[in-house]
Amino acid sequence: MDNTLNMAETKQAEHAAPLFKRLIRMRETGLILIILALFVTMSFASPYFLTWVNVRAMTMAFAVEGIVVVGMTVLLISGGIDLSVGSVTALSMVIAGWLFLNGIDPWVASGLSILACTAIGAFMGFFTTRIGLHHFIVSLAVMVIARGACLLGTGGRPLGLYTLPPEFKFIGQGSIGPIPVVIIIFVVVVIAFDFMLRRTTMFRKVFYTGSNEKAAAYSGIRTKKVVFLTTTLCSALCGVAGIIYMARFGSAQPTFGLGMELNVIAAAVIGGASLNGGSGSIFGAILGAVLLSVVSSSLALLDVSVYWQDIIRGSILLTAVTIDHYLNKKRR
Amino acid sequence: MTDDVILEISDLSKSFGPVRALRGVNFELRRGEIHALAGENGAGKSTLMNIIDGILQPDSGEIRLDGKPVRIASPAAAQTMGIGFVHQEIALCPDVSVAENIFMATTNASRALLMDYHSLTQRAHDVFAKLSDIDPSVLVRDLSISNQQLVEIAKALTLDCRVLILDEPTAALTETEAQVLFGIMRQLADRGISIIYISHRMVEIFDNCDRVSVFRDGRHVTTEIVADITPGDVVNAMVGRDLGDIYPEKQPLSEQSEQEVLRVVDLNETHRFHDVSFCLKQGEILGFAGLIGAGRSEIAKGVCALEGTVTGEVWLNGERLRLRDYQDSINAGMVYLSEDRKGDGVFLDMSIAANIAALKPEQVANRIGLIQADQEETQAAILGRKLNLKCASLGDPVSALSGGNQQKVALAKMLSVNPRLIFLDEPTRGVDVGAKVEIHRILRSLANEGVGIIVISSELPELLGVCDRVLVIHEGRIRGEVSGADMTENKIMHLASGTVPGVAATPHPAV
Numbered sequence A: 001m002d003n004t005l006n007m008a009e010t011k012q013a014e015h016a017a018p019l020f021k022r023l024i025r026m027r028e029t030g031l032i033l034i035i036l037a038l039f040v041t042m043s044f045a046s047p048y049f050l051t052w053v054n055v056r057a058m059t060m061a062f063a064v065e066g067i068v069v070v071g072m073t074v075l076l077i078s079g080g081i082d083l084s085v086g087s088v089t090a091l092s093m094v095i096a097g098w099l100f101l102n103g104i105d106p107w108v109a110s111g112l113s114i115l116a117c118t119a120i121g122a123f124m125g126f127f128t129t130r131i132g133l134h135h136f137i138v139s140l141a142v143m144v145i146a147r148g149a150c151l152l153g154t155g156g157r158p159l160g161l162y163t164l165p166p167e168f169k170f171i172g173q174g175s176i177g178p179i180p181v182v183i184i185i186f187v188v189v190v191i192a193f194d195f196m197l198r199r200t201t202m203f204r205k206v207f208y209t210g211s212n213e214k215a216a217a218y219s220g221i222r223t224k225k226v227v228f229l230t231t232t233l234c235s236a237l238c239g240v241a242g243i244i245y246m247a248r249f250g251s252a253q254p255t256f257g258l259g260m261e262l263n264v265i266a267a268a269v270i271g272g273a274s275l276n277g278g279s280g281s282i283f284g285a286i287l288g289a290v291l292l293s294v295v296s297s298s299l300a301l302l303d304v305s306v307y308w309q310d311i312i313r314g315s316i317l318l319t320a321v322t323i324d325h326y327l328n329k330k331r332r
Numbered sequence B: 001m002t003d004d005v006i007l008e009i010s011d012l013s014k015s016f017g018p019v020r021a022l023r024g025v026n027f028e029l030r031r032g033e034i035h036a037l038a039g040e041n042g043a044g045k046s047t048l049m050n051i052i053d054g055i056l057q058p059d060s061g062e063i064r065l066d067g068k069p070v071r072i073a074s075p076a077a078a079q080t081m082g083i084g085f086v087h088q089e090i091a092l093c094p095d096v097s098v099a100e101n102i103f104m105a106t107t108n109a110s111r112a113l114l115m116d117y118h119s120l121t122q123r124a125h126d127v128f129a130k131l132s133d134i135d136p137s138v139l140v141r142d143l144s145i146s147n148q149q150l151v152e153i154a155k156a157l158t159l160d161c162r163v164l165i166l167d168e169p170t171a172a173l174t175e176t177e178a179q180v181l182f183g184i185m186r187q188l189a190d191r192g193i194s195i196i197y198i199s200h201r202m203v204e205i206f207d208n209c210d211r212v213s214v215f216r217d218g219r220h221v222t223t224e225i226v227a228d229i230t231p232g233d234v235v236n237a238m239v240g241r242d243l244g245d246i247y248p249e250k251q252p253l254s255e256q257s258e259q260e261v262l263r264v265v266d267l268n269e270t271h272r273f274h275d276v277s278f279c280l281k282q283g284e285i286l287g288f289a290g291l292i293g294a295g296r297s298e299i300a301k302g303v304c305a306l307e308g309t310v311t312g313e314v315w316l317n318g319e320r321l322r323l324r325d326y327q328d329s330i331n332a333g334m335v336y337l338s339e340d341r342k343g344d345g346v347f348l349d350m351s352i353a354a355n356i357a358a359l360k361p362e363q364v365a366n367r368i369g370l371i372q373a374d375q376e377e378t379q380a381a382i383l384g385r386k387l388n389l390k391c392a393s394l395g396d397p398v399s400a401l402s403g404g405n406q407q408k409v410a411l412a413k414m415l416s417v418n419p420r421l422i423f424l425d426e427p428t429r430g431v432d433v434g435a436k437v438e439i440h441r442i443l444r445s446l447a448n449e450g451v452g453i454i455v456i457s458s459e460l461p462e463l464l465g466v467c468d469r470v471l472v473i474h475e476g477r478i479r480g481e482v483s484g485a486d487m488t489e490n491k492i493m494h495l496a497s498g499t500v501p502g503v504a505a506t507p508h509p510a511v
Helices: A002-016 A019-025 A025-045 A052-077 A086-099 A106-131 A135-154 A168-172 A181-198 A201-213 A213-217 A224-248 A260-269 A283-299 A307-330 B045-053 B073-080 B098-102 B102-111 B117-129 B147-156 B177-190 B202-208 B233-238 B296-303 B324-331 B341-345 B352-356 B372-384 B405-416 B433-448 B459-467 B487-498
Strands: B005-016 B019-030 B035-038 B060-065 B067-070 B083-086 B163-167 B194-198 B211-216 B219-225 B261-268 B273-281 B287-289 B311-318 B319-321 B333-339 B421-425 B451-454 B469-474 B477-483
Touching: A002 B352, A002 B487, A019 B083, A019 B296, A025 A283, A052 A181, A052 A201, A052 A260, A052 B341, A052 B477, A086 A106, A086 A135, A086 A224, A086 A260, A106 A135, A106 B067, A135 A307, A168 A224, A168 B211, A181 A224, A181 A283, A201 B352, A201 B459, A213 B341, A213 B421, A260 A283, A260 A307, A283 A307, A307 B083, A307 B341, B005 B045, B019 B045, B019 B194, B019 B211, B035 B045, B035 B177, B035 B233, B045 B083, B045 B098, B045 B163, B060 B352, B073 B083, B073 B333, B083 B147, B098 B102, B098 B117, B102 B147, B117 B147, B147 B163, B147 B177, B147 B319, B163 B405, B177 B194, B194 B202, B202 B233, B211 B233, B211 B287, B219 B233, B261 B296, B261 B451, B273 B296, B287 B296, B287 B421, B287 B487, B296 B333, B311 B352, B319 B324, B324 B333, B324 B341, B333 B405, B333 B459, B352 B372, B372 B405, B405 B433, B433 B451, B451 B459, B459 B487, B469 B487
Parallel strands: B019 B219, B035 B194, B035 B211, B083 B163, B163 B194, B287 B451, B287 B469, B333 B421, B421 B451
Antiparallel strands: B005 B019, B005 B060, B060 B067, B211 B219, B261 B273, B261 B311, B311 B319, B469 B477
């Protein structure tokens, strides 16, 4: 009896908070507004900007990387960080490509390659949670090792995979209707992880752990296990991204993904993830990636020099994070 | 010890908002004496010391150094006047050498471009020659805790101090290490340095100090020559306050149940506690008393498998528990409320509702593990009402709440799993008086509902007011048990400071 009474009251209380206010409080809203403003400005500045071809190109540009952003965001929320994402993604291509060239079925080769990347994540998870080293150092070392392994396995040259069967290439190059398969995969991954992160008890433990690891341990959460799993997940998603890239390019490129970690971390942080752990969202991180991609595309369309583009992207990161820092301070 | 007074304090007062920490305190320190300060937590000792060291400024009153009135504006000013303060926590840089640590202030003030390591080490040698054989070139990290304490003292001495304040320096020391420290204190006193020694341990005060001043409730109660009085007199002067009836009624004798909630048999952990056996009956509130570092929290965490590896038996409601980790303990219905609320009790940046759900998020989720926001809110609303939690919205971060309400969130988190036993470590630390009374009443009503309650507290009045029975822990062992008329601050203080030979807890036959 008492239960139902309370339920009714809480429901009411929830409705009392106006939707508008809640929207304003969500950090994603600000990002969406900035992106929309950019879209409007750019569509005036360049007639080409709002064409289907350009929008599609912009989306393709961050879609695969977006899968890595998902892994990185979850890891950041749990309090970790991974610098090795770029080289692990490249290694995924190289392993799968090498296996394929050695006569293994491309699907099996891809599966094995993703497994190998997962194992790399578990390896890093072991060093961070069992030995107690910092994520930064461990992943820095693995970043270098994985890149070395890529170059070693390929002799430094891209592996041309001309005989990949069309149904495999379909992952990276095909479309269902007007929509590229890559984008479909990306959207599915993002929605799935965004939902799980918001709703499941499993991922709630990631927030608890990142927010205050000791308090989480004092709440019975096996925090080492949580961090181990988020570390592993991030590398596994790099493996998946590597396979999609391979299908898209029809080759395995040992030098692919240099500097990817910076883009990916920037996207997650612009989207509200904290390097101290405990906060962040997939949706926000993807918006961060969208923002960076739209800016790049705009600058290219406006014929801004490539060198300037990096300077501008870096400045955007700094501005976004500074603004966010002050907004958060006010909120508290 | 001579009779000339080096430091004289008269009619000193200090308030923090409505709290009057010092009320017209008088104190005098003579040249070359070791002067003990005794008093319970909150009696005003630290406030007084912080004023002498220039960390705090008094509201009124006078401080005289060598007979001249002075104003001590900052710790740096205190240093130039020859006042050194060795804090309870060691604050050294672990990765640089002993010599560099000792001369940190000098180096900071120096205008030289390069470090002169040779002379630094040489000077450090000179300082230590009188103290101990610590090599000034080793890293602080590689020293034992007691030697680190000595480095802190050496650091204070290099500033040519005449007054040295030591705040519970033996809290982290072994008996032998403490004896070495006492020897050094006496040497210093013989050289004419005056030492103010803060300690809770009567034995130390009576073995090593010349005079003792007792504080209670922000007032200076008495100053005596140690040789003229007994530890009992000091304890009596420290306690003896009217508890009033702010505490809930205790369990009537007639209602005492024979049914056991918890039985712990021979719990041991190397280095931390030994041969701990006790039991908790239904409806009763049990207290753990003891000095900080005596092992009270460690025992609670050991029972819950939260920290360390313990041997021994834990029985909950007649069932032997075999816990692999704290998760198992929660599942069995045994939870631990942490003493460090901000550090490990709550998730400050997460919502109140999410905090309350943290022990078992599965409870507010559906079968496939999706958290139902409305269930989460309902759970928080029900528990919040039960504990009279005051907040604008359950979606607010915990950091928006007052200390008392934060503590209620932490307590609601414990209650969310319908526990059968709760360990509460310092349940009212940093909580205002109103919330404190509320929390005490909640504990009593939980006990009446049959939930086992064990309270760990450094505040004796709280233990006396809330608990039906108190176990006193001293150096990792249960030194005694008090209940009923026997339960007095005096008795507990004696047991906790080790001034009376231990009385074994009522032995419980093995099950």
